[in-house]
Amino acid sequence: MNTSQPDISIVVPMKNESENVGRLVQDIETACAAFAFEIVLIDDGSTDDTADVIRGLQETRPHLRLIQHPTSGGQSSAVHSGVQVASAPIICTMDGDGQNPPSNVPNLVAPLLKDDPELGLVAGQRVGRQDTLSKKWASKFANGLRSAILKDDTRDTGCGLKAFRRDAFLEIPYFNNMHRYLPAMFKAYGWKVAHEDVTHAARMAGRSNYSNLQRAWAGIHDLIGVSWLIKRAKRARPMPERRPDATGQE
Numbered sequence: 218m219n220t221s222q223p224d225i226s227i228v229v230p231m232k233n234e235s236e237n238v239g240r241l242v243q244d245i246e247t248a249c250a251a252f253a254f255e256i257v258l259i260d261d262g263s264t265d266d267t268a269d270v271i272r273g274l275q276e277t278r279p280h281l282r283l284i285q286h287p288t289s290g291g292q293s294s295a296v297h298s299g300v301q302v303a304s305a306p307i308i309c310t311m312d313g314d315g316q317n318p319p320s321n322v323p324n325l326v327a328p329l330l331k332d333d334p335e336l337g338l339v340a341g342q343r344v345g346r347q348d349t350l351s352k353k354w355a356s357k358f359a360n361g362l363r364s365a366i367l368k369d370d371t372r373d374t375g376c377g378l379k380a381f382r383r384d385a386f387l388e389i390p391y392f393n394n395m396h397r398y399l400p401a402m403f404k405a406y407g408w409k410v411a412h413e414d415v416t417h418a419a420r421m422a423g424r425s426n427y428s429n430l431q432r433a434w435a436g437i438h439d440l441i442g443v444s445w446l447i448k449r450a451k452r453a454r455p456m457p458e459r460r461p462d463a464t465g466q467e
Contacts, residue, residue: 223255223280225326226303226383230295231313232261235270236422241315242274242281248319252326257282257299258313262289293396300386308386310396312377314420317341321415325380328411337385337408340371340400341378341415369401371412378415382408390446398443405450 227245231238238258245256260268260283271283284298300308307329311317325339374397381399389395389402400410 221253223305224253224330225249225255225307225309225322225380226299226305227254227256227319227322228259228296228299228303228308228310229256229313230259230261230292230299230310231263231267232289232295233263233265233267234313235263235265235267237313237315237420238267238270239274241313241319242278244315245319245322248322251323255280255282255304257284257303259284259286259295259299261286261291261295291393293392293394296396297391300383303383306383307380308383309380310377315422316418316420317376317378318416318418321378321413322380325378325413325415328413329380329382333409335409336382336411337406338379338381338399338403339411339413340374341376342371342373342412343376343378343417344414369398369404369410371400371410374398374400376415392439392443392446394439398439401443401447402450405447 227249229241229245234241242256242258245254256278258271258281260271268283268285271281275281275283282302284295284302286295286298290298296310299310307326309322309326311319311322321341325341328336328339377396379396379399381403385403385406385408386399388406389399395402403410
């Protein structure tokens with residue numbers, strides 16, 4: 218890996234993932250070998266030895282960073298903390314349980330590394346999901362309801378694999394569970410959003426930190442607030458200058 222300023226920062230929220238962190242870090246390193254990268258792991262109030270495992274890995278990995286929350290603030294809080302301290306202009310997020318294979322990272326970040334100043338977010342959309350039937354049904358209902366209300370043209374906003382411009386993300390007002398509404402919020406703030414199909418894997422070890430009921434309640438409650446924010450969003454950045462071509466046409 219190049220030791221200069223990284224091209225991409227991989228931001229991963231973690232809570233009680235001590236059994237998964239070593240394998241996940243190795244998989245990220247393999248997937249990102251062609252980039253200058255850093256890995257920012259956020260220990261979101263774990264009660265196991267997740268932070269100690271990460272510190273052990275840091276001994277031989279200068280590109281690995283650890284942020285700790287003394288108490289759990291949730292996934293969006295962890296992502297926000299990671300993005301704030303990240304060094305790269307391009308961020309890629311993923312879940313800490315191994316269900317988002319890091320091999321998807323190159324395809325996610327590629328459009329953002331090209332010269333398209335209006336593209337702000339590339340949202341992963343899972344195919345071949347390795348989840349229980351009840352979780353798939355709950356996700357399908359939540360995605361359908363959200364899409365009908367927000368018109369965000371995204372079939373799977375719950376996917377943890379997303380790549381985006383750091384500065385664009387920090388323009389958006391922070392709120393709890395915002396990670397589930399990034400396509401709608403990026404569009405509301407004037408950015409183009411692209412989508413990329415990504416693979417999905419079974420959880421490597423441990424158990425989920427969320428129940429279907431928790432997800433459903435949070436989704437219904439947040440939709441009201443997100444809809445309000447979108448209606449009042451103002452474009453905070455100027456449109457890129459359009460230069461005339463050789464014929465004088467813009």
